Amino acid sequence: MTAPLVIIAVRGEPAGQGNLRTGPKHGKAYHANSKDLSPWRERVRGAALDVLGAHEFRPPTGEDRRLALPCDECGTYRTQHATLLGPVRLEAVVTVRRLKSVTAKWPVTRSSSDWDHYARAICDALTGVIYVDDSQIIDGRVITTYPHVHQHALGEPGAVIRIWNGGA
Numbered sequence: 001m002t003a004p005l006v007i008i009a010v011r012g013e014p015a016g017q018g019n020l021r022t023g024p025k026h027g028k029a030y031h032a033n034s035k036d037l038s039p040w041r042e043r044v045r046g047a048a049l050d051v052l053g054a055h056e057f058r059p060p061t062g063e064d065r066r067l068a069l070p071c072d073e074c075g076t077y078r079t080q081h082a083t084l085l086g087p088v089r090l091e092a093v094v095t096v097r098r099l100k101s102v103t104a105k106w107p108v109t110r111s112s113s114d115w116d117h118y119a120r121a122i123c124d125a126l127t128g129v130i131y132v133d134d135s136q137i138i139d140g141r142v143i144t145t146y147p148h149v150h151q152h153a154l155g156e157p158g159a160v161i162r163i164w165n166g167g168a
């Protein structure tokens, strides 16, 4: 297997994304665990920007944001403002905390989120950094594990995300 193009190591409690609740006002949907989800997504995004030496798309100030104007910092248009513009392959090994009372080798209790919810959080966090749109991911895999169990598990909660050019 070819070496990944990018390896992103993220420290912190992983949070899943997917359970939506409807707010008491205006019936607006929000993430049931946004208190945990937002900081986790920020850490994933920050780790990706750091490893790439990249920056967030910055719309020109004082301009109408509805106009498709290039990034104020680098002159790249939003539709091109990412590392990969073609197909992407992504694998994430998510290390979740093992409570002292848990003796099972694998995170199969309700204390962790579902693999697809972890996938959703990570894939959204990397949009506009690794790829322009997460529809570019043609091949994705998420593995949940406890510290030191899987080959790519961390020693503490977090994730190791490996990215390949999916068209290669």
Ligand SMILES: [Zn+2]
Residues within 6 Å of the ligand: 055, 056, 057, 058, 071, 072, 073, 074, 075, 076, 081
């Ligand atoms: Zn830019």
